[in-house]
Amino acid sequence: MNTFRKQVHYALAISHKKKRGIPLAINLFIFSLIALNSLAIVLHSVPEYQTHSELSSFFSSFEFFSVILFSIEYIFRVWSCVEQEEYRHPFWGRIRYMLSAWALIDLLAIFPYYLTFFTTDFGLIRMLRILRIVRLYRFSRYSHALRMIQKAILYTKEELILSYTFVLFALMIASSIIYFLENPAQPEAFPSIPASIWWGIVTMTTVGYGDVYPITALGKIFGGFLAVLGVALFSLPTGILASGFIEQINETKRKRKASTPTKCPHCGQEIEHEH
Amino acid sequence: MNTFRKQVHYALAISHKKKRGIPLAINLFIFSLIALNSLAIVLHSVPEYQTHSELSSFFSSFEFFSVILFSIEYIFRVWSCVEQEEYRHPFWGRIRYMLSAWALIDLLAIFPYYLTFFTTDFGLIRMLRILRIVRLYRFSRYSHALRMIQKAILYTKEELILSYTFVLFALMIASSIIYFLENPAQPEAFPSIPASIWWGIVTMTTVGYGDVYPITALGKIFGGFLAVLGVALFSLPTGILASGFIEQINETKRKRKASTPTKCPHCGQEIEHEH
């Protein structure tokens, strides 16, 4: 822990060891910056604030200031990543690090800002501005939320794909049928099968906005049937994901519990359980 | 694997053994054809594409081309099915195969097209065109999605019927009561009990389009009560189906795990567990 690069890497690294002193301060500062920045993006979209010249220029300055800091952080990260075993090579290690998922998200959070200097296409600038919200996901680096969700998805991957495939098939067929039943009665609400898929999703997920709904007797019978079926069908992937997540939690709790061994009542020897 | 019929049967058969060479190519080709075909059906329903003469004729040609190929595939399947033990008889085996669920779905996917030549009834042609979407279900042949869902439904069959019966009774009685309460206040929204069933389903499944809802005080009290009850009631079949599905998944995982036996700590003998 004696060189400056090592210290920088340690300060910026995301680890579960508790930090103290300057590394902790740096972490908290980046934390707050991301949080304030996300808030600024959200608030900057409010029309009243956009037309308010002082507030607008404040948001712009804050944006500029944060991007500079995020850029510095990014450069320091790339520079110091060679401290890690897997990115040890001075050149290829850094390239490999820059292509890692986290580093790409980091880049995606700052890169758009610089791009706005090279374009006058307002639509593009608008899109790039929105893109900055992905910075929020940098938060998940510090929590283990993402990892738990990832694990739960991986654990039940096969079944999730399976049941979503089934849901997709049901959705496609249901949308085709409702299009056939409702299109003659209300051609503006169900103009085509792709448009009917919107109705299918809104019904099967039980969102039910009420912008499109069947009005013919047959359409209502089929729609009612689909709503009942859809609720049951959607419970499959949802239930699977939830159960996978709960499984992950229980696993962790069981492990903690299992560390205290039980003894055989007959001979005093420890017994290993495998449940 | 020496005759042509055997090779055709092998190439078209749905098995979980990995295929290579020409059989794999044929499988992937049929896969892509079904996928593109379903997409074509969905897109062909868009009014802008229907009036666009070039696109429309392209869709028609593609449709014609696919039906020819699906027909050839169907004929080859029927011809080669005798390679299978259960459909061994040259005549009755083929008839029995043609009456099997999968073969009927295959037929349903091509038959409507030929029917359109013999009728000028536009309504019928429209219906037959929609029917082609069932081809999508041919996909499920290749996945084991359908089988898992089937198993889960069979496993919890008794309870599903039981709880759906209860839901149905509750729905009928609730619809009768709301009809009695709301019909005098809004006769156009709740004109009859069958029409009130639509409200009942939309409320109990929590879809809530907002096309019909109670406006009288008593109707709202009863409607609120039903919404609370309906959520709880609908959780029964949904929960059962999901738990049955999860049970199927766990069963498979447990089996894999159970293959490693545990030893008794006293005498070193293996103990069989039955949980």
Place this chain on the structure above:
Amino acid sequence: MNTFRKQVHYALAISHKKKRGIPLAINLFIFSLIALNSLAIVLHSVPEYQTHSELSSFFSSFEFFSVILFSIEYIFRVWSCVEQEEYRHPFWGRIRYMLSAWALIDLLAIFPYYLTFFTTDFGLIRMLRILRIVRLYRFSRYSHALRMIQKAILYTKEELILSYTFVLFALMIASSIIYFLENPAQPEAFPSIPASIWWGIVTMTTVGYGDVYPITALGKIFGGFLAVLGVALFSLPTGILASGFIEQINETKRKRKASTPTKCPHCGQEIEHEH
């Protein structure tokens, strides 16, 4: 099985033993009669059928005919109930039987019809007509659906009351708050706390008709918060009921499984498990 009364009691009794010959025929006949009758009640509410004189008179005749038959069945049931051990006494046994839950539902299904002769109050007649739909519940006598639901509710009774109490409190407080927030902005949508409860239920059950919803910024913040919380809160009683129901099912399945005993691998003696 030698007297007529015994035969009548056997024919009408609801038991899980398979019946044959005339008792089976009588059971199927009553079954069909209830089903057709319920269908008639539902269809009779359709305005087009009510104004159609022939159909209307057909429904009336069918109604008359069924009530006569249900009445005869009821009389026979009361007459033959003394064959059962618990209703043995010729007079008090029959009175006790008539006051049992099932006999009261039976009476409720025929009694209203006779009442319509003694009143000219159209509102009352209308209500009594709707009441006949409870006949549907006679079906559940034959299935064990009701018993399973009852068991599940009893098994989780304490927790259901507990969580519904909590939901009720949350609902009351949420409705008071939204009334306070939204009443000044839209006094016609949130005129009072009782009216706001309707919004509360529609939101917390995620039905979301869209007839009332917050429009002020604070109201939307609170409404969004309540929707998220409401979904979680409502999952408690719903999850409890579903888990109670699944518990009932597993219990039955476990019992069947448990009948095959396991043997101790050491001494060959049977071991009793208590999970």
Place this chain on the structure above:
Amino acid sequence: MNTFRKQVHYALAISHKKKRGIPLAINLFIFSLIALNSLAIVLHSVPEYQTHSELSSFFSSFEFFSVILFSIEYIFRVWSCVEQEEYRHPFWGRIRYMLSAWALIDLLAIFPYYLTFFTTDFGLIRMLRILRIVRLYRFSRYSHALRMIQKAILYTKEELILSYTFVLFALMIASSIIYFLENPAQPEAFPSIPASIWWGIVTMTTVGYGDVYPITALGKIFGGFLAVLGVALFSLPTGILASGFIEQINETKRKRKASTPTKCPHCGQEIEHEH
């Protein structure tokens, strides 16, 4: 149990021991007073009752009467709390008791009434009037509903925060994207990101009021995608809370069951189980 203070403390204390005589009567009286009071608050908000002078003055008198009684109860509670071991000190004990959560809720239920004498700000009076509904929560003191929910939340605290964080991130990003997609098409429905969050919550919780919904093709595709994903995402915290609650229930039931020990079939000694 010989001094008056002891008797007062015993009468007002919330314990699970069954009470008899005067203490029971006092408890039931406070119960009824809270229930009637909450009902009065709810009914007093109805405009028809507010303009009805007699009813309004009755509600006011009842309010006055209840606050006096609640105040007396509060004073007695503070006075007698020193009977409890932890609040033993005559002065600091009482201060500590007054700062405990329950005592603060008690105060919050009576304090606002007195405040209305010192202000003429109608908005404030209105808010204070609504605040009185928190009295309802005094009920939960007597039930163990709150404790069970608390336990379930504490038991799954970590996972709840985790999954709600994830939901929040998804909500923020989804709202930004839909704002980007829908704002140009319907600037009044999606005027800013904060306003789009309202749509995001209403969609992801499947409430679906129908006041805002996407109308562009891209917006509908993204909205449909979010609805499907939202249902799955929201199932995580909901499933976790429900499973935590069910876990609490099973724990209690298992404990009751576990009190009957199992004996080893070999030597007759009792075996302790740790599941």
